[in-house]
Amino acid sequence: MAKQQPYKKEPSNKRPLEKKKEPVKKKTTLGMIWEIVQTLLMAAVLYFAIDYCIARVRVENISMETTFTEGQLLMVNKLNYKFSEPKRGDVVIFEAPKAPGEDYIKRMIGLPGDHVEVKEGKLFINGNEIVEEWIHEPMIYTGSWDVPENSYFVLGDNRNHSSDSHSWGFVPRENLVGNAFFRYWPLNRIRIINNEIVLPGEEEIAAIKEEKNGTGTN
Template sequence: MHDELKPSQAQQPARQVTGWIRDFVISIAISAFIIIFLYQPVVVEGTSMLPRLEDQDRLFINKVAYRVGDIHRGDVVVFNYPRDPSKSYIKRVIALPGDTLEIRHGRVYVNGNLVPEPYVPGRFRDERSVVLQTVGPESYWVMGDHRSVSSDSRDFGAVGRKYIYGKAVLVFWPFDQMGVVR
């Protein structure tokens, strides 16, 4: 006796392959949507955000956060460098539009109050000072946590909101440093 395949049994492997292809295409489409519109992986280049972010760390940035919400003091943001928008920088927001800012011997004062900065170890401070100034509208004063090596608003001024395109949210590589960016 011969075993004959019924037409539905013969088509079953083809349907499975078609299903896998469909699922793969849907997965790629969802991934592309997330990367293009919601989250983007970035690589930290340099040591200006030590000790939390190290050179070559990989992290995700939220690209929607500032389209729908406000930028806050302490946020770690990614922005296009105003003097060369083809370069991206990552820094911490220190002062908001309308804030007065002064740096005396490495200590930061916003609106006359000393800013507690537990993310800046003493060995990473520098003694540079910045005279009292007011942050302009739609601009943000940003600084690296490793103050002695960071090129930041002390060098290039406040960053316009139009240059800020993401909020650092999660380090995913290396695995032993995985965690939320604070």
């Protein structure tokens, strides 16, 4: 019986199929210019969107020492007061009522309806003594103020060296620019700014309101 010869595959003369290379589209000068224009437009839109929401301010005087010193740079939320109410303790930027076109930076102390009093070097809001960690010397002036509707009472943290509501009056609501929320210069002093003043009983009232809003009524 003859041995079966192993099957040998005949060599093929066909070459393997090669993938067709897509021609590389060369960018025309006009196309490159259009891409640059698009990039510039997007950058401009982004810049103006950020500028509409956030301002960058430089501390120019000593009225907020030692919290903020001259030359420090802050970011200001310009939208906050368009959708929510100012809070006591906010660091606010506003157009000075007595100097149109000039912005001041101060501490929000009194809200509409508040009774603010300074006596014996201490601050009182609605009869409650306020202990402020950012104050390092007692106030040398005295006075009492009832904050009217749509107005605010502001003071500099450097109380005895600040031009503020104790000397020239209240800040109208429409003069508020926004609240400083972040210090980004100098680098070794970077921090989020949040110093709310909460009066006795306000936390309990806020908790009750939140509970009511959470349960809701039909």
